[in-house]
Amino acid sequence: MTPTPAGTRAGQAPESAATGTRASRKFAERNWVGGSFAWLWLIVVMVPLYWLVITSFKTQANYFITNPLKPPSEFTFENYQLVIESDFVRYFMNSVIVTVGAVLPATLISFMAAYAVVRGAGNRFLQGVNGIFLMGLAIPLQAVVIPVYLIIIKMELYNTLQAIILPSIAFAIPLSVLVLANFIRDVPKELFESMRMDGATEWGTMWRLAFPLTRPALVTVVIYNAVGIWNGYLLPLILTQSPEKATIPLALASFQTQFGVNVPAVAASVTLTTVPIVLLYAIGRRQLVSGLTAGFNK
Amino acid sequence: MTTLAPPVVRGQEPTRSRGGRSGSVLVWMVLPAFIMFVFFGIVPLLGVIVLSFATWNGITPEIELTGLTSWKAALTNPGLPNALWVTFLIMALSWLVQTPLSILLGTFMARQSRYRGFLAVFYFIPLLLSSAAIAITYKSLLDPNFGLGAGLGIEALNQDWLGQANLAIATLIFVVSWQFIPFHSLIYQGAVRQIPQSMYEAAQIDGAGRVRQFFNITLPQIKYTIITSSTLMVVGSLTFFDLIWVLTAGGPGDATRALAVQMYQLGFQASLMGPASAIAVILVLVGIGLSLLLRRIGGRADQSQMEGA
Structure with missing residues (x-):
């Protein structure tokens, strides 16, 4: 128990220092409305999850009577x-x-593109491409699924996992490039300049300078894309057909039909599919912190 | 400004020459992402426009350009007014419920540094779950025979939540709020923490109470965040598909059949890809229109603030 409060306090020390302590605490004590609502909403958030987990450990007979x-x-x-x-x-x-098949390539090519967009600030083609990526942020996947379906059929990839992977990569690109480019832009110009003086190529500079410095942003992008793709429902729904190719969100829906009134089994299936992503989040949080502190210690 | 001009020009020269030497390498670096995005993002966007002027059943390879036939079919479809109304209703209600509650929570969390970390960890969890998982959980939880209401024996909770038109919409809004209020409150929390403490101290000296401080300082200061968060909510609500599809499949009747659901049913169930593409185009246009509208509101706010400064 002891490490938890200590860790929390240590993590928050710079924040409270930034907000100015005494005045903010005085405000805090009086915000009863916000305070009670925050705790109420915590209960609202947790009750379904709590119900899910405990129900998954009940027998079906037990569920109906308790x-x-x-x-x-x-x-x-x-x-x-x-x-x-x-x-x-x-x-x-x-x-x-x-x-994995979508997140790794998507992050890699987005990083390369973000590096090129930042370094090629005077290049009209690169800025045009960046403009297209920015515009792409506004394209909702739902609106283009019919042509994507047609393209996948023409490529003879229908009902394969690649069919889900390829559009997932494409739709991860715009936001990934935006986040990574913002981060690379913050790398001091002098560092690039000294790499150039040492005779490093753009390719070398990208991997040896920008890549390690961008690590926290890369972790963020990987987590964000992984959550989105792991939870994706629409692409598997329209691009695959046979149960052997189903991904977890699709399988969940069919479990529900299959198990019917066996609520504990449905609860177990949802719990089981949620665990990996919550674990990834837990690991990623720590990784994020260590990535940031590593950057500060240099 | 004029005195600065020469150094700027001189400064540009090395940049340009460097651009010439390594420019081609940079172009190669951007190409994989660019090609991938054009192929599966831009081409489909143009494709959906072309398909809306065509007839295709989605199964056989014949796609025929048939002019306005599909648009006529889509616009005269008796389901369209309902789909537009349901989409609007979900958009408006989910905004009305989420925005005040998120601001309230965000303001509280920004000040309560003691509990912020603790709350943020749990508030984040709904964002990690798939819409399918959330929909299935609520479907089981709200089941009139086997759900929470029946099990606890509380009459008020024991309704056919997803079986009556008005209740189904209300339930949908609740589930959406459950999923996204934590996210938006985290956004607002970040914004409120950016407000300089000195503004509140000055207001306090002037004798402004908490409520007045909230309306005169906090709200105006988080104006841009409200616009960003509203854009995410409003444009995001256009694309609710997974949640509605698994929760109600558009029912009962057509009570929750929003545009995205209507599009899926027309295209992939009724094999009318042409009219479905027309609805997809409407979806894109509404989305772009709403983002531009909200950005314009934001732009005006931006200008007035610059005038003030």
């Missing part, structure tokens, strides 16, 4: 067993392949 908000007296893993036996591992692997 208070839905009371944890089960005897934990059972039979719901998880049922979910795993329903081909869960295959759907999970499909989602892993799609997410």
Whole structure:
């Protein structure tokens, strides 16, 4: 227990110093409306999640007769067993392949593009490309799924995992380039200049200077894209057909039909699919912090 | 400004020569992302316009250009007015519910540094869940026979939440708020923390109470954030598909059949890709129109602030 409050306080020390302490604390004590609402909303956020987790450990018979908000007296893993036996591992692997297969190339090519856009500030072509990426931020995926579906059919990729991966990469690019370019722009010009004096090529400068310095932004971009692609529902829905190619969000919907009134099994399937992304978030948070502190210590 | 002109010109020369030497390398670096985005982003955007003037069933390879036939079919479709109304209703209600609550939460969290970290960790969780997972959770939770209401035996909770038109919309708005209020409150929290403390101290000396401080300092100071957050909410609400599709599939009847759902059903279920593309074009136009409108409001705010300074 002790490390948690200590860690929290340490993390917040610079923030409270920035806001000015005494006055803000006086305000805080009086904001009853906001305060009670913040805690109320915490309950609103947590109740469904709490219900989900405890229900996933109840037997079906037990679920119908007990208070839905009371944890089960005897934990059972039979719901998880049922979910795993329903081909869960295959759907999970499909989602892993799609997410890794899309996030890594998307981040890599976005980083290269962001570097080029920042370094080629005087190049009209590069600025035009950047303009197209910025415009791309406004294109909703939902509006272009029909032509994407047509392109995938023409490429004879329908009902494959590549069919989901390729458009996922494309739609991750605009925001990734924007975030990474903003970050690369903050790298002091002198560093680029000294790399050039040392005779480094643009390619070398990109990997040896910009890449390590951009690490916190790269982590952010990877997490953001991974969450979006892991949770994607529309692309798998329209670009695949057979159950063997289903990713997790699609599988969840079919589990619900399959399990029907077996609410604990449905709860187990949702819990099981949420764990990886919450873990990634937990790891990423720490990574983010260490990435930032590493930058400060240099 | 004129005195600065010569050094600026001189400064440009090395940049230009460097651009000439390494410019081609930079172009190669941008190409993979550019090609990928053109192929799966720009081409489909143009493609959806072309397809809206064509007839295609989505299954066989024949695509015929048929002029305005698909547009006529889309615009005279009896479902269109309802889809527009439902889309507008979801947009307006979700904005009305989310904005005040997010500002309230954000303002509180910005000041309560003791609890901020703790709250932020949990507030972030809904953002990690897929809309499909959230929809399935609420579907089970709100089930009139096996859900929370039935299990707790509380009459008020025991309604057919997703089975009646008005209740279904209300439930949808609630689930959307559950999913996104934490995110927007984190945005507002960041904005409120940017406000200089001295402004509040000055107001306090002038005898302004908390409520007046909120309306006279906090709200005007987070104007741009309100516009950014509203743009995200409003344009984002146009694209709610996963959540509605898994939660209600547009039902009961057509009570929650928004434009995106209507498009999916026309195209991928009724095999009318032409009219579905026309609806997609409407979706893009409405989205661009709304972002421009909100940006214009933001631009005006920007100008007036510059005049003030």
